[in-house]
Amino acid sequence: MNTRPLYFDYAATTPVDERVIQVMIECLGFHGNFGNPSSSSHAFGQQARQTVEQARRQVADLVGAQPEQIVWTSGATESNNLALKGVAQARGVCGGHIITSQIEHKAILDTARQLQDAGIAVTYLVPDAQGLITPQAVSEAMRDDTFLVSLMLVNNELGTVNDVQAIGEVVRSRQALFHVDAAQGAGKVAIDLSRWPVDLMSFSAHKLYGPKGIGALYVGPQAQQRLQAQIHGGGHEGGLRSGTLATHQIAGMGAAFALAADAFDEEKKSIIALRERLLEQLLKLPGVRLNGSASQRIPHTLSLTFSEGEFNSAALSHSIAFSATSACNSASNAPSHVLLALGHDARLAGRTIRLSLGRFTTVEDVDKAVDLITTACASAPPFWATGL
Numbered sequence: 001m002n003t004r005p006l007y008f009d010y011a012a013t014t015p016v017d018e019r020v021i022q023v024m025i026e027c028l029g030f031h032g033n034f035g036n037p038s039s040s041s042h043a044f045g046q047q048a049r050q051t052v053e054q055a056r057r058q059v060a061d062l063v064g065a066q067p068e069q070i071v072w073t074s075g076a077t078e079s080n081n082l083a084l085k086g087v088a089q090a091r092g093v094c095g096g097h098i099i100t101s102q103i104e105h106k107a108i109l110d111t112a113r114q115l116q117d118a119g120i121a122v123t124y125l126v127p128d129a130q131g132l133i134t135p136q137a138v139s140e141a142m143r144d145d146t147f148l149v150s151l152m153l154v155n156n157e158l159g160t161v162n163d164v165q166a167i168g169e170v171v172r173s174r175q176a177l178f179h180v181d182a183a184q185g186a187g188k189v190a191i192d193l194s195r196w197p198v199d200l201m202s203f204s205a206h207k208l209y210g211p212k213g214i215g216a217l218y219v220g221p222q223a224q225q226r227l228q229a230q231i232h233g234g235g236h237e238g239g240l241r242s243g244t245l246a247t248h249q250i251a252g253m254g255a256a257f258a259l260a261a262d263a264f265d266e267e268k269k270s271i272i273a274l275r276e277r278l279l280e281q282l283l284k285l286p287g288v289r290l291n292g293s294a295s296q297r298i299p300h301t302l303s304l305t306f307s308e309g310e311f312n313s314a315a316l317s318h319s320i321a322f323s324a325t326s327a328c329n330s331a332s333n334a335p336s337h338v339l340l341a342l343g344h345d346a347r348l349a350g351r352t353i354r355l356s357l358g359r360f361t362t363v364e365d366v367d368k369a370v371d372l373i374t375t376a377c378a379s380a381p382p383f384w385a386t387g388l
Contacts, residue, residue, distance in 0.1 A: 006365050006372075009321045010358030011156055011184060011301050016252070017209040017359070023255040024211065027051065027248035037245045038236065048247045055254025059203065062257040063182075064192035065218050071237045072250055075215035076183035077107040079202035080150075082217055082230050082241065083179040084111045087148050087200075090228040094119050099141050099149040101125040101133045102341040103158075105181060108150055109337075121145075127341055131160040131292035139170045146176045153185035153201075157323075157338040157354055158292035159301030161189060168197030177223055183207050183215075187260035188268070188298045199223040205249070209359060210256030214249035217241075267359060268299065274357050274366050275299040281370045285377055291342060291352065305344070305352040306377060313353060316376040320369055323354040 007015075016024075027033045027048075037052045039045025056067045073079045084098070100112050102124045109124075116122045123141045125133050133151055142149075149171045154161050164180050171178040179200040182191065187208045193201065201218040205211055219227060219240065233242040260267075279302060282288055287308025313324055335349035344352065355369070 005317075005319050005321045006369055007321045007360070008355045008357065008365075008369060009323055010361075011159075011207075011354060011356035012323055013206050013212065014209045014358055015360065016206075016211055017256060017259060019259060020210055020252045020255045024248045024252040027251050033247060033251075035247070037247055038234075048245075051247055051251050052245055055250045058254035058258040058261075059216055062191070062261045063186060063201070063203070063218065064194040064196075065220075068238075069193075069218055069220060071217045071219055071240050072245060073215045073217055073241055074213055075206070076105075076181060076202045076204035077215075078230075079204075079215050079217035080105070080107040080179075080181055081111050082227070083200040083202060084108070084115060084148065084150060085230055086227040086240075087177055087179070087223070088115050088118075088120055090226050091147060095121070095145065097121040097123070097143045097146040099123045099125065099138060099146060099151075101127060101151055103127050103131065103133075103155055103338045104150070104152055105156055105183070108152070108181060112150070125151075129342070130296065131155060131158040131338075131342055132296060133162050133167070135163060135166040135170050138167050142170070142174050142176070146174060148177050148179060150179040150181070152181040152183075153189060153191075154182070154298055154301075155292070155338065156184045157301075157336060158303045159184075159297045159299075159356075160292040161185070161296050161298060163296075164198060165196050172197045177226060184301070185298070187257070187264065188300055190264070193218055193220065200227075205253035205256055208256050208260055211249050211252045214246060214253045216253070263359075271357055271361075272299040274361055274363065275302065277363065278302070278355065278357070278366045278370065282373060285374060291339065291344075300358065301354065301356045303339075303352060303354050305339075305348055307348060307351065313376070316372060319372050323356075324350075324352070 033047050033051055035044030035048040037048040056070045060067045060070050098120055100108055112122045125137050127133055151162055153164055168178045177199040180198050181202045183204040186203050199220045199222050204215040229240050231242050236242045287306060289305050291303035291305060335346045339349040339352055
């Protein structure tokens with residue numbers, strides 16, 4: 001009988017919580033809540049609309065927003081595109097300047113390059129040695145024509161947490177808009193958009209035990225009139241994102257965010273204990289080092305470089321599900337742009353893995369992973385014998 005690998009890739013995606021699945025099932029089938037939320041003239045549509053609005057409240061409640069500030073999208077990638085392109089195009093003028101960083105998700109970097117090709121200047125900030133973008137770095141990069149700053153809350157490869165409150169104060173003092181990609185942060189970092197100086201924030205359900213294919217964009221008061229829709233065809237979502245709403249996926253995202261709110265403190269405490277157990281044992285191996293800040297980070301994600309000896313990751317991949325780079329880079333087999341920005345060369349980047357823990361990780365999983373990784377290190381030949 002085949003045994004499934006241990007799952008340590010929660011940063012790539014999470015399994016949908018069984019409680020979320022049940023909520024979604026109730027929105028499918030003729031006897032379920034299957035109506036079109038835009039069909040307001042009959043009970044089927046009205047019931048679906050109520051479900052959509054309940055989910056909107058659930059998402060807003062987790063992040064300290066108002067329900068009407070949440071716009072449904074297909075995921076964080078679309079939210080990021082809507083934020084960057086929508087703000088740039090709404091200006092109605094050519095040129096201008098955007099600030100982002102070298103360690104953003106590809107959904108930001110690729111979009112920024114598209115805007116750059118369209119004539120907008122883009123500054124890609126270099127992270128500090130801890131894998132963080134500092135308020136000072138943002139301040140120094142600001143220009144008179146800077147109209148948008150886009151930085152992630154939690155880095156998807158390192159797990160480091162930027163001080164977006166302090167950065168937001170810098171951005172707001174210069175009358176620019178501040179967008180934050182929080183795909184990896186929601187449910188892991190206490191977010192309060194009622195106080196944070198953030199104008200736009202992207203979310204994804206599948207990073208938080210919800211379904212794939214659904215996300216949201218928070219649109220704050222200062223961004224309301226400075227955002228242009230990217231998908232047209234009916235004027236749904238306040239004119240910002242047209243298309244028939246997927247009630248079952250929206251309900252699933254709402255349920256997932258509500259569960260995260262209820263379990264926030266307990267789950268964080270549990271993940272910290274598991275992370276400490278895992279990290280303490282792995283750091284005893286020769287040449288292993290943690291990438292990114294040891295303190296300014298979420299406990300869920302660890303980036304570890306095995307600098308001594310060649311780490312036998314290919315053999316390990318049959319027994320542990322982990323990432324050698326972020327999911328957005330895996331198709332190209334290219335070294336992690338995040339690690340390169342931190343100063344790793346291609347060889348060290350190739351000896352780095354990301355282990356991410358989640359709701360269903362157990363002590364037994366951690367101990368088995370340590371044993372397997374230790375064996376992989378011991379069985380690998382020294383790097384000087386490989387010619388690398």
